[in-house]
Amino acid sequence: MTTPPAEPSHAWDDRYRKVSIMNRISDQDWLPRAGLGVTALAALTLTGCASGEDLELEDDESTSHDEGAEEAGETADPQGAADEDGAGVDEEDLDADPTGAAEGDGDAPEEDDTASAGPLDPDDAIEAIAYEVPGESSSTIDVGLHDLRVEDDVMLLELSFTGDFAGDDAKNIYTMFSRTAVYPELNDRENLTQYTVIGDSHNRWATDSTNSGVQYESGQTAPYWAYYPAPVDDIETIAVTVVPGAVEFEDVEIDWDGNEHSDVEDGE
Incomplete structure (x- = not known):
């Protein structure tokens, strides 16, 4: 069998140098990409925090607005609340017939047919x-x-x-x-x-x-x-x-x- 010829030593050295150069190039390309990834991650994190705070502020403002509206409603119309509970009383009803409650409680006394009944x-x-x-x-x-x-x-x-x-x-x-x-x-x-x-x-x-x-x-x-x-x-x-x-x-x-x-x- 014929043995293949051995590669010359200078050829191995050239191959080694090419591989090393390629590795360094790959390492240099990865570093900027990694930096961009970290930067993007940090930006996303900051954006998420800011969005969360904005949401909390909006929720707090909404809650405060709702509570203020409820308090204003209670202060502005206490009579309305009383009317809904059935406790409201209409003054016109009170004044409509002040003697109505007394009717039916008893007959009026008959006039005394004496001198005290009135002037002559x-x-x-x-x-x-x-x-x-x-x-x-x-x-x-x-x-x-x-x-x-x-x-x-x-x-x-x-x-x-x-x-x-x-x-x-x-x-x-x-x-x-x-x-x-x-x-x-x-x-x-x-x-x-x-x-x-x-x-x-x-x-x-x-x-x-x-x-x-x-x-x-x-x-x-x-x-x-x-x-x-x-x-x-x-x-x-x-x-x-x-x-x-x-x-x-x-x-x-x-x-x-x-x-x-x-x-x-x-x-x-």
Whole structure:
């Protein structure tokens, strides 16, 4: 067999130099590429950090804005929240019918058919007497008789006094009658029985005719009422003396209103 010739030594040296040169070239190419890779990686890292911070800032601003809006909403419309909960009250509803709640709680009390029910109209008087006040020629009083009726064990007299006097000063019943307290008397002359107002002094069952009574101007009507014991005799009429010797209504009919005199009730 023929042996191939050996390569000359200078050829090996040339090959070695070529390989070394190629390796160095490869190493030099890798270094810039590696540097570019590191630079790009660092840039990406910084960009990622910046983006994360921006996102956190945006989230914080969004949260703050939402919280501010909620607080502003609660402050701006507290009544709206109350209305949603059913706690809101409309003032117009409160003012619409202030008496509505009271309706149906009970019937109104019936008017008391007595002297305290209200002022008396002098035109409704059964009879009237014009009384000239002694010592005061310019002062007169129209005394009206309105009613005399029996109510169980008592008898009610209703009168009216309409004064006509000079000056602008108001007067009560006491000063109308020239400083005289008025307590009419009921006289049963047939049975010689006199009935006076129940009570004594300031405890009389009658309109206050003292100087502390209600004041009336000229032309105004003062209502008057008084209670007496019911007649003990079976009588139909009686004399009503308002001012002894001056103002007296004779033969005034008594309205028994279904009541009986005391003699019948006692079985006499």
